[in-house]
Amino acid sequence: DEQGQPVEHPEPVLVRVHSECMTGDLFHSQRCECGYQLITAMTMIEQAGKGALIYLRQEGRGIGLSNKLRAYKLQEQGFDTVDANLKLGFTADRRDYGIGAQICRDLGLRTVRILTNNPKKVSRLEVYGIKVVEQIPLRATPCEHNVDYLRTKKHRLGHMLDEDL
Numbered sequence: 259d260e261q262g263q264p265v266e267h268p269e270p271v272l273v274r275v276h277s278e279c280m281t282g283d284l285f286h287s288q289r290c291e292c293g294y295q296l297i298t299a300m301t302m303i304e305q306a307g308k309g310a311l312i313y314l315r316q317e318g319r320g321i322g323l324s325n326k327l328r329a330y331k332l333q334e335q336g337f338d339t340v341d342a343n344l345k346l347g348f349t350a351d352r353r354d355y356g357i358g359a360q361i362c363r364d365l366g367l368r369t370v371r372i373l374t375n376n377p378k379k380v381s382r383l384e385v386y387g388i389k390v391v392e393q394i395p396l397r398a399t400p401c402e403h404n405v406d407y408l409r410t411k412k413h414r415l416g417h418m419l420d421e422d423l
Contacts, residue, residue: 267367273312319350320348344387
């Protein structure tokens, strides 16, 4: 409203909680689907006429840019994205969605339609009090540069991706 207070939304609003990906968002790398997801989410929110894009500084599933680049090097040596993180001493996904949930609450978004392939993101937001009434996947088309990465995300991290992966 005019006083800067959050406006409560009577119906669920589209929300994308997006973790920073310099290689995908900025340089349009085809190794991941992050840039595609960001652009697609912004387009869907624009078409809906309202929504929120929450951009979290959690590069490389929370391991930071320099470690992400180290993980890329390990992937070039045959490790998948999960095993590369583990080899570097990290968990498969170190992201924390508490701040994203707090931003949703501060914006008056308590019930959302979440734009994500990641079921853990849904459950983590719900733990923090955000009611997710619909999970809308943002499925990128696999290509030679990302097919192994997408397969790993589907089979090892449980992401909602194409059935033929």
